[in-house]
Amino acid sequence: xxxxxxxxxxxxxxxxxxxxxxxxxxxxxxxxxxxxxxxxxxxxxxxxxxxxxxxxxxxxxxxxxxxxxxxxxxxxxxxxxxxxxxxxxxxxxxxxxxxxxxxxxxxxxxxx
Amino acid sequence: xxxxxxxxxxxxxxxxxxxxxxxxxxxxxxxxxxxxxxxxxxxxxxxxxxxxxxxxxxxxxxxxxxxxxxxxxxxxxxxxxxxxxxxxxxxxxxxxxxxxxxxxxxxxxxxxxxxx
Numbered sequence: 001x002x003x004x005x006x007x008x009x010x011x012x013x014x015x016x017x018x019x020x021x022x023x024x025x026x027x028x029x030x031x032x033x034x035x036x037x038x039x040x041x042x043x044x045x046x047x048x049x050x051x052x053x054x055x056x057x058x059x060x061x062x063x064x065x066x067x068x069x070x071x072x073x074x075x076x077x078x079x080x081x082x083x084x085x086x087x088x089x090x091x092x093x094x095x096x097x098x099x100x101x102x103x104x105x106x107x108x109x110x111x112x
Numbered sequence: 113x114x115x116x117x118x119x120x121x122x123x124x125x126x127x128x129x130x131x132x133x134x135x136x137x138x139x140x141x142x143x144x145x146x147x148x149x150x151x152x153x154x155x156x157x158x159x160x161x162x163x164x165x166x167x168x169x170x171x172x173x174x175x176x177x178x179x180x181x182x183x184x185x186x187x188x189x190x191x192x193x194x195x196x197x198x199x200x201x202x203x204x205x206x207x208x209x210x211x212x213x214x215x216x217x218x219x220x221x222x223x224x225x226x227x228x
Contacts, residue, residue, distance in 0.1 A: 031214050042116075042203055042219030043155075050214060088155065092214075099145070099168060099210065100217060102155040 006089060010107045019076040021106040023089030024069075030092045032065055032072050033100065037086045046074075046087075079110045114138075116220035118204050124226045130192040133223045135204030136185055143210035145217065146179055146189050147203040155203075161187065162210050194227045201225070 007022045023032070031050045035043040049056045049065045049072065056063045062075040076083055086107050090100040117136040125131055137144050145160040159169040161181045169179070176195070181187040191198055201224050205217040 033216060035217075042221050043205075043217070044219070045216040048214060048216055090217075099157060099160055101157060102147075104154045 006087070006103045006106045008106060009104070010109070012109045012111065013079055015079060015081055015110055015112050017079055017110075019079050019083070019108055019110070021074045021087050021089075021108070023072045023074070023103055025072075025089075025091045025103075026070065027091075027093055029067075032063075033090045033092070034061075034063060034072075034074050035088045035090060035102075037088065037105070039085075043088065076108075079108075081110050081112045084108060084110045116204055116206050116218050118202075118220035118223050120223060121221065122224045122226075124228065125194055126228050127195055128193045129227075130190065131194045131198075131225060131227075133189040133202050133204075133225070135187045135189070135220060137187070137204070137206030138218055139185065141206035141208055141218070142184070143207045143215070144181060144187050145205040145207075146187070147205065148200045149203060149222070150200045158189070160210065167210070191225075194225075196227045199225055199227050 005024050013019055029051055031048055033048045034046045036046050037043045047058045047063050049063050060077045065072045086105045088102050088105045090102045092100050119134045143162050146158040148156045158171045159179045160167055164181045179189045201222045203219050203222045205219045207215040207217050
């Protein structure tokens with residue numbers, strides 16, 4: 001069963017605009033991660049935010065985490081056509097082994 | 113670093129046939145994961161190993177599915193007999209050590225399985 005649920009399911013924007021994707025989850029977590037998947041390829045790790053962190057930046061990516069609301073957001077600033085891909089959040093739960101459970105993903109299309 | 117290597121890249125088979133998917137994790141990684149991706153169900157975790165030992169196979173859909181990791185550099189996922197509903201992309205991923213917090217996964221390119 002999926003832990004994270006992304007919103008929106010699909011997003012279409014113009015180059016230069018910002019893209020915001022949201023993720024909600026159900027149980028306590030150790031960390032939350034965002035991955036990107038280009039069509040026909042495997043997933044690539046983008047950024048990890050720990051449960052005791054609230055915000056993290058990496059280049060044009062900004063991730064926030066609100067554990068009280070069990071939600072996270074991924075912001076891509078100044079989007080490019082090359083950012084077109086599916087984006088997934090994944091949560092690592094508590095316990096001895098931090099298996100990652102993925103959400104359904106957001107399909108982002110950036111138009112030149 | 114060659115990354116996670118999966119084979120074959122594509123597999124087309126007929127219902128009832130045995131299918132074996134292969135994975136070579138990144139050298140030095142102690143944890144290995146098998147995921148299945150479909151449009152309907154998204155990415156599902158099937159099974160994962162730590163130090164070659166299966167830790168959790170609760171995601172394996174049926175007894176027709178089995179996975180092994182005979183050594184640190186090789187794992188197989190077998191479906192016997194295969195059915196059309198098994199058609200999906202199967203991903204293998206590895207990480208340094210799932211027992212450690214804050215580990216990220218490295219994914220292979222996947223095997224596109226079509227069961228006719």
